[in-house]
Amino acid sequence: MTADATASRPRIVLDCDPGLDDAIAILTAAHFGELVGITSVNGNVGIEHTTHNALVTAQIAGLDVPVHRGAARPLIAPTMDAARIHGATGLGDVALPELRRSVASEDAVAFLCDTARSVDDLHLVAVGPLTNVALALRHDPDLPRHLAGLTIMGGGAHAGNVTPVAEFNVWADPEAAAIVFSEAAPLTMVGLDVTHKVLLGGDEAARMRAAGTPAAVFAAGLLEFAYARCREFGLEAAPVHDATAIIAVTHPHLFRRSRHPVAVELHGEHTRGMTVTDVRPPAAFDDSSPPAHDVVWDADAATVIDLIVEAVVNC
Numbered sequence: 001m002t003a004d005a006t007a008s009r010p011r012i013v014l015d016c017d018p019g020l021d022d023a024i025a026i027l028t029a030a031h032f033g034e035l036v037g038i039t040s041v042n043g044n045v046g047i048e049h050t051t052h053n054a055l056v057t058a059q060i061a062g063l064d065v066p067v068h069r070g071a072a073r074p075l076i077a078p079t080m081d082a083a084r085i086h087g088a089t090g091l092g093d094v095a096l097p098e099l100r101r102s103v104a105s106e107d108a109v110a111f112l113c114d115t116a117r118s119v120d121d122l123h124l125v126a127v128g129p130l131t132n133v134a135l136a137l138r139h140d141p142d143l144p145r146h147l148a149g150l151t152i153m154g155g156g157a158h159a160g161n162v163t164p165v166a167e168f169n170v171w172a173d174p175e176a177a178a179i180v181f182s183e184a185a186p187l188t189m190v191g192l193d194v195t196h197k198v199l200l201g202g203d204e205a206a207r208m209r210a211a212g213t214p215a216a217v218f219a220a221g222l223l224e225f226a227y228a229r230c231r232e233f234g235l236e237a238a239p240v241h242d243a244t245a246i247i248a249v250t251h252p253h254l255f256r257r258s259r260h261p262v263a264v265e266l267h268g269e270h271t272r273g274m275t276v277t278d279v280r281p282p283a284a285f286d287d288s289s290p291p292a293h294d295v296v297w298d299a300d301a302a303t304v305i306d307l308i309v310e311a312v313v314n315c
């Protein structure tokens with residue numbers, strides 16, 4: 001019996017920049033959802049690595065899921081990465097098998113738009129910079145109407161990681177995020193407010209490694225690397241941001257959310273990439289307020305952690 005066997009198995013397309021936690025999100029989505037496709041984007045590391053990492057994660061887990069290559073650069077911002085967190089290749093120091101898979105296409109945007117129109121009840125979950133999603137909105141402005149939901153791992157109402165107020169996925173391509181937040185409302189923002197409360201460490205890595213399957217041992221290595229890096233930064237455990245966003249889709253009742261106008265700051269010297277969240281009472285909102293989105297604040301963290309481990313050991 002799963003930790004919460006009543007949850008649905010939503011159809012998911014995962015847009016990601018693997019990335020340690022992105023790879024765990026792929027396993028989580030495949031276990032608790034119907035993973036229809038994966039699109040890669042430049043982010044934690046370059047597009048060649050993120051695409052390779054999406055393919056090799058699916059290969060290790062034996063997943064029959066297409067991977068479509070996406071944007072190699074942000075829309076306007078300079079290309080930055082998070083290799084100091086995720087390692088030079090994006091998957092830490094985990095030994096990887098020779099890649100025996102190739103991309104289904106080089107056009108993630110076409111895949112996102114075509115699949116949204118052809119697959120009913122599809123959830124788009126974006127856990128990297130929003131470059132592909134912004135380009136998809138430019139290609140098909142009606143995209144949100146064809147989705148059952150758009151959930152992003154990104155932003156934070158009262159938290160930042162790359163800067164005091166900006167989260168990496170939004171900060172890495174703020175122009176793309178601004179397009180998505182202004183043209184795809186209401187989305188669900190699974191930001192640092194909640195992902196900093198879902199922390200995995202040595203115990204969870206040991207549970208994964210003990211399962212002994214290729215996917216579980218792979219994920220254990222990713223988590224062990226992330227945990228070690230977090231300890232270097234003085235953190236007690238590793239936030240698995242992206243897998244938390246998947247659980248917010250597959251097990252929404254485990255999360256507390258409320259609707260607020262959110263705007264992405266583009267010009268502030270100290271605040272570029274900030275998701276400016278209006279938490280004032282609704283009476284304060286007017287026609288000039290930015291579009292409103294579902295901001296996720298808290299979760300039943302213990303259950304979310306158990307579900308992530310359960311997904312990895314059973315994938």
Ligand code: RIB
Binds near residue numbers: 019044128168241
């Ligand atoms: O800020 C956390 C986010 O940035 C996660 O998606 C992680 O994978 C990195 O992309």
Ligand code: CA
Binds near residue numbers: 016018019021022
């Ligand atoms: Ca990511």
